[in-house]
Amino acid sequence: MEVKARAPGKIILSGEQAVVHGSTAVAASIDLYTYVSIKILPSTENDDRLTLQLKDMALAFSWPVGRIKESLSSLGGPFPSTPTSCSTASMKLILALVEEQNIPEAKISLASGVTAFLWLYTSILGFKPATVVVTSELPLGSGLGSSAALCVAFSAALLACSDSVNVDMKQQGWLIFGESELELLNKWAFEGEKLIHGKPSGIDNTVSTYGNMIKFRSGNLTHIKSSMPLKMLITNTKVGRNTKALVAGVAERTLRHPDAMNSVFNAVASISEEMANVIQAPALDDLSITAKEEKLEELMEMNQGLLQCMGVSHASIETVLQTTLKYKLASKLTGAGGGGCVLTLLQTLLSGTIVHKVIAELESCGFQCLIAGIGGNGAEICFSASS
Ligand SMILES: Nc1ncnc2c1ncn2[C@@H]1O[C@H](COP(=O)(O)OP(=O)(O)OP(=O)(O)O)[C@@H](O)[C@H]1O
Ligand SMILES: C[C@@](O)(CCO)CC(=O)[O-]
Ligand SMILES: [Mg+2]
Incomplete structure (x- = not known):
């Protein structure tokens, strides 16, 4: 299976x-x-292995299960129904297992993802031999939540293999977990995110788990139902960055200027609340949709200004902002900033010609543009007979 x-x-x-x-x-x-995808393998006498294949990177890592057990059995577990934080001592042991794999220097940023994998795997499933394969449509380290999607997908697949969740394996196609399973999965994914991000808020794993649109504050989520079509152009500057370092940079700035930064955070909170209200307010006709879109554009620009204040914009992001502004379009960075992706609101009545022109100009700067569907399902699982 x-x-x-x-x-x-x-x-x-x-x-x-x-x-x-x-x-x-x-x-x-x-x-x-x-x-x-996870295939649990039958146990053999002495050749049990846990293998992780990162298909898109053409990388595979493999550990003898006995080696992992020898190293981590002191941690106890598995404990699938009780998400726990990785202690400093466990972290040291896991890092040693990751280091043994000699990840090429050019791909060393993947080490944190592999670390999160080993922690989630051993915590949820213990020491079972298996082959785990990862593929992704998301650009890594670009602000589109690749780390959270990885942790949510790992946690969902691992929990589906564990005895702690009740799922009907005979069902066909993609399945959504029940409410309590989603809560458990989200908590485990958050533990994985902590290993990649350092100090995540939990918003990325929460939106990846539940899907749709959410308002999030201090660990609490409110589902939002949009009353208007929302079309966003996503421009990937292709400037690599790392969320952990950017979040740490904002924390340091906050220590240096606590009053000023707290005022910035309060202003952002008001912008987000207003944005959620605008998105949910009933839109009765084209005119009111346009009025709502104009409000969203202004709020996006205000938020971008405050992100600049926090020190997380970047020359490449500024280039995208200036380019889209030439076409009277409003943009803001998305995710941690420092490069990565920028959002541009595409108004419902905007002509296709303008969209093509702005995309062509952005791509001529070396950026990559895409228009993604917004607000679909969150985590899903699927069972198939293994070949
Ligand atoms: N498909 C994947 N395979 C292996 N590792 C991955 C994968 N997706 C994400 N990662 C891990 O997550 C890291 C990127 O996470 P990071 O939080 O810096 O960026 P992001 O999640 O794409 O953007 P943001 O947090 O701003 O939304 C990678 O360096 C890698 O360690
Ligand atoms: C930068 C950040 O706010 C969002 C990253 O997508 C980090 C977080 O909330 O965990
Ligand atoms: Mg991330």
Whole structure:
């Protein structure tokens, strides 16, 4: 039996970075997914292995299960129904197992994803031999929540293989977990995110788990129902960055200027609340949709200004902003900033010619543009007979 899970990436419409400091943020899932498949293997006398294949990177890591057991059995577990944080001592042991794999220097940023995998795998399933395969449609380290989608997809597939969740394996196609399973899965994914991000707010794993559109504040989620079509152009500057370092940079700035930064975070919270209200307010005709879109554009620009204040914009992001402004379009960075992706609102009545022109100009700068579907399902699992 093979268990597959998929988890979507996300865009943050308002409130990234500030959400780590308790502000409200608004996020939505996008229809780009990370997929994880797990095949539990029958135990053999002495050749049991746990293998992780990162298909898109053409990388595979493999550990003898006995080696993992020898190293980590002191941690206890498995404990699938009780998400726990990885202690410093466990972290050291897991890092040693990751280091043994000699990840090429050029791909060393993947080490944190592999670390999260080993922690989630051993915590949820213990020491079973298996082959785990990862593929993703998301660009990594670009602000579209690749780390959260990875942790959510791992947790979903692992929980589906564990005895702690009740799922009907005979059902066909993609299945959604029940409410209590989703809560458990989200908690485990958050533990994985902590290993990749350092201090995540939990918004990325939450929107990837539940899908649709959410308002999020201090660990609490409110589902949002949009009353208007929302079309966003996503421009990937292709400037690599790392969420952990950017979040740490904002925390340091906050220590240096606590009053000023807290005022910035409060302003962001008001922008996010207003944005959520605008998105949900009934839109009766084209005119009111246009009025709502204009409000969203202004709020996006205000949020971008505050992100600049936090020190997470970047020359490449500024180039996207200037380019889209030439066409009177409003943009803001999405995710941690420092490069990565930028969102541009495409108004419902905007002509196709303008959209083509702005995309052509952005692509001539070396950026990559895409228009993703917004607000689809969250994590899903699927069972198939293994070949
Ligand atoms: N498909 C994947 N395979 C292996 N590792 C992955 C994968 N997706 C994400 N990761 C891990 O997550 C890291 C990127 O996470 P990071 O939080 O920096 O960016 P992001 O999640 O794409 O953007 P943001 O957090 O701003 O939304 C990678 O360096 C890698 O360690
Ligand atoms: C930068 C940040 O706010 C969003 C990253 O997508 C980090 C987080 O909330 O965990
Ligand atoms: Mg991330």
